[in-house]
Amino acid sequence: MLGTIKTIAIIGAGPSGLCCVKNALEYGFEVTVYEQNSQVGGLWIYTDQIGNYEYGLPIHSSMYKGVVTNIPVESMGFFNYPFPKKEKSFVSHEEVLKFYQSYANQYNLNRVIKFRCHVVNVKPTPNNRWEVLSRDLRRNTYEIRVFDAIFVCNGHYNAPYIPNFEGIDEFRGNKAHSHDYRRPEKYQDETVLIIGCGPSGRDILHEVAPKAKKVFFSHHRNLAGYNMPSNVTQAGDVKCFKENSVQFEDDAEEQISCILFCTGYTFSFPFLSVDCGLSLQDMFLSWPLYKHLININKPTMAIVGLQICAYSYMYDLQARLCLKFWNGDIQLPTKKQMLEEFRIEKERRVEKGNDIRQSHLLGVDQAKYLQDLSNIGQMIKIPNVLLKIYDDCNELRTQYPNTYREYNYTIIDDETFERKHIPS
Incomplete structure (x- = not known):
């Protein structure tokens, strides 16, 4: 019964998880955080080591050596804990990690975090609680605990998405996803195909091009005014691969030695049992969620940070809304009303032409979404x-x-x- 919740599990100690921990502790809840790394920071933890897998998922982050933020740090703080003023608004990943570590230290969050602890399974109990099976990666031991509510904060940059191109298995050269990219030296004197024009694709292009012999940049965006290195050729969508070459949709064929897939990530919740009330469609769409956040079928579960948003303040609003609801301070619409709102939202996105991978993309709707959270939770608003x-x-x-x-x-x-x- 809502309002009688005492214990909360939190999966992940990245930015969204830390925000949930801080707010939950301030509410007086008993909190346990499961984090498979040995430190806080999630996505922002850099390591040269790759290929270390637990239960089929890579436990290294997608952070590569030269990352600089693509949004200003003024947007990356929390309520009452802004990012400290820097000489530059766009900073290195080391500075961002330092900020999240300072946030954890400021509020003494590490005391409730079980580091190097991997969540194996989450399932509901008959009395509407949550059973969490975890594995201590240091001791190789297992533990089962039961909680009243649960925050899922495992992020969406840990399960690489690689399109199923014709002939990809026949290609003999090196193939890698940007998740495993670390430094450009690996591509010295290679002829590289980079697929994808998102932030990582563009950044990696400028790192790899000075080392490579030649780079083909496959995308379908308008990059007018974008200065490419002299050895970069822009290309359209890939049609198929052969042993040592790629053929594009215009039937042009080029010899290549390496492929870098900068093609994004899928949503992945391998620890959620089938009876959690959520489903994944084609590994991208998780439904039904109220406001992209609360599990409508079992509202003591929330997935925080599912959307790609320019503001860490969103985590604060999402966490506070859930906690106020679980604490009995506010009421949400009925299940029927939430499902109807979800249906309307889904149809609206289809009408706008959003594909399945954009199911939780806020885009130009960010301001309205954040305002909705504030209004529903009767909370502070993000400054204009x-x-x-x-x-x-x-x-x-x-x-x-x-x-x-x-x-x-x-x-x-x-x-x-x-x-x-x-x-x-």
Whole structure:
């Protein structure tokens, strides 16, 4: 029964998990966090080691050596704990990890985290609680515990997605996903095909090109004004592969020695039992969730951070909404009403032409979504200045795709900001 919840399990100690821990402890809940790494930070933990797998999933993050944030750090803080002012608004992954570690230290969160502890299975109990089976990776021992509610915060950058191209198994060269990319030296003097034009695809392109003999960049975006290295050839979608070559949809065929798939990730919750009330469609769509967050069938489960959003403040709002609901401070719509809202939202996305991989993409709806969370949870709202900075950064990224990180933001007040160009 909601309002009588005492114990909460949290899976993952990345940014979203840490935010849930902090807020849950402040509410007075008894909290246990399961984290398979040996430190907090999730995605932002860098390691040279790859290929270390537990239960079929890689336990190294997708962080590569040269990562610099593609959103300003002004958007990456939490309520009452903003990112410290830096000389630059776009910083290295080391600085971001340091920030999340400082957040954990500030609120003494490590005391409730079980490090190197892998969640094997989560299932509901007959009395509407949650049974968590975990494995201690250091001792190779198993433990079962039962909780009143559960936050799932395992992120969405841990299960690489590779399209099923014709002939891919026949290709004899090196194949890798950006999840396993670490440094560009591996591609010295190679002829590389990079597939995908998201943030990682563009960043990796500029790292690999100076080392490679030649790079083919396969994508279908308009990159007008984007300065490519001289040895990069832009190409369309891939049609098929052969032993040592790739053929594109226009039937052009090129010899290549390596493929780098910068093709994104699938949603993956291998620890959730089939009776948790959620389902995955083609490994991308998890439903039914109220506000992309609360399991409508079993509302004492929430998946935090499922959406790709420009603000860490979203984690704060999501966590607080759930905790207020579980604590009995607010009420949500009935199950029937939530399912109807979900149906309408799903149909709206189909009408807009969103494919299945965009089921939880907020895009231009970010501001409305965040406002909805605040209104439903009767909570503080994100200052308008952060929404304005996000819009401004988007424009910068479009106008100056090669140099937008040379701009620095300063927040003046809740409505205004200042932007300066600081050449590298």
